[in-house]
Amino acid sequence: MDHVTHLECVLCGATYDPEQVIYTCPNHEGVKGILDVHYDYDVVLDRFDAALDGNVASQWKYEAFLPVSEDADVVTLQEGGTAVHETPTLGAELGVTASVKDDGENPTGVLKDRATSVAVTKAKHAGRDVVTCASTGNAAASLAGYAARGGLSCRIFVPEDAPAGKLTQPLVYGADVLGVRGSYDEAYDLSLDVTDEFGWYNRNAAINPFQVEGKRTVGHEIAEQTSGDLPDWVVFAMGDGCTVAGAWKGLREFADLGLVEETPKLLGVQSAGASAIHDAFHGHEDATAVAETVADSIEVSRPRNTVKACRALEESGGTAVTVSDEEILRAEALLGRTEGLFAEPAGAAPIAGVRTARAEGVIGDGESVLMVVTGNGLKDPESVRSVTDDVVSIEPALGDVVDRYGRG
Incomplete structure (x- = not known):
């Protein structure tokens, strides 16, 4: 792995050999010393x-x-290569030139x-x-699928209230799914304990x-797929902060290496019920409340990244906003x-x-977004039902259809 020089702590700058299995910098208590x-x-x-x-x-x-x-044996299900869809009708609703990169197209239905x-x-x-890993559902399904592909055993820790649909996937893939009687953060802490105890490889x-x-x-991919027509903004939801940080690193690398000409601004979005990264970015007091949001994939009280x-938001010239659960569900229905x-x-x-950034004047009229x-709707189809119409019950008779729609 001679193309990787070292691992470096984001807090103290200590460096480590990239060939060893190490998770965080031991100079800091807990998991604060991210590498x-x-x-x-x-x-x-x-x-x-x-x-x-x-x-x-x-x-x-x-x-x-x-x-x-x-010389590594790559374990792959052909992840990545997801499409960027032009979305003019959605853009007209939001007052922007819009496109959507759908990473729900990945093999287990998620960017992870x-x-x-x-x-x-x-x-x-x-x-x-x-x-092993801790998960609210998506990482569990993803790890279980790839473990099956690679011939490894998989043991996953999830909060017991994780959506049932998300837990079906890892069970089908043959993983041991351990429902923790507690929050995601408690499941996370337990996954670290078992990593130390048993030496399992931790995917967190x-x-x-x-x-x-x-x-x-x-x-x-975004840099390559939009080369020559880069959007003004690229927008991600944020939970632990890993995705927006990783995406920015990829975008910045391609620009720094001259493979593309420029980088977009990043907009990070969190639920108002799980807003720790947003609050830190805007200098608000550290929130200690337990995260609670319908968007379980970003329901994180103590983001580790x-x-x-x-840093990604700041370097890109971007910012962060929060939205309510009701706004999230209505956005899900709007996209569909x-x-x-x-x-x-x-x-x-x-x-x-x-929509919030437009209302606050962060994104201007006609800017491209x-x-x-990050995840397919079939992961949690029940949540959005509160903002959709119900199934209309009719008799198996032409008259019932005519009554509803008139004569053809």
Whole structure:
């Protein structure tokens, strides 16, 4: 892995060997010492020979940028390469030139597959037989699917109130799913304890430094797919902060290396009931309340990647907004009704965030905006039913249809 130079603590700058299995900087209590991966870009560019022509079959087009050994057996389900959809009807509703990158198209239905492919590849290369993580559902499904693909055992910790639909996936993939009688944060802490106790490979994106690296391929793709017509804004929902941090790293890399000409501003969106990164970015008091939102994928009280997320927003010239759960659900229905795209609540939060940013004057009239859907709506189809029409019950008779719609 000679293209990876070192791991560096974002707080104290201590450096570590990237070949070892290490999660956080031991100079700091708990998991505050998040590590960042640093590269020798001369080596990366020497290996990267793919044409930036907008055709992306999977994220492994960017393998030269990923922190895996050349002799590693890549565990992949062809994640990445998701489409950017022009969405003019949605744009007219929001008063912007709009497009949507739908990462719900990934193999297990979520952007996290990008990170999981890297995690399971590294776990297998390191000789680990068991992978683990804490999750509200999506990371659990993703890790279980890739563990099955890679022939590894998978043991997952979830809060017991995680959506049933999300827990069906990892069970189908053969994982041990352990429902913790507590919050996501308690499940998270337990996953760290078992990692120390049993030596299982931990995929938790907030602490495993290589997970953000997998997620940054969404930034590489956006840079390539919009080259020559870069949007003014790229919008992500934020939970632990890993996705927005990774995306920015990918976008910035391609610009710094001269592969594209410029970078967009980032808009980070959080639920008002889980707003810790937003609050930190705007200098508000540290919130201690337990997170509560219908968008379970971003229901995080103590985000572990706040530093990286805030740095990404600041460096891009962007900002963060919050939206209500009602606004998130209405955005989910709006996206489906206008463009035929189905997002889970967290995946629809960017649409709600753009509406808020427009109202606050952050995004101007006619600016171009790319919103990233991070998860498929089939992950949690029940939540949105509160803002959709009910099924209309009729008899199996033509007359009932005529009564409703008139004569043909």
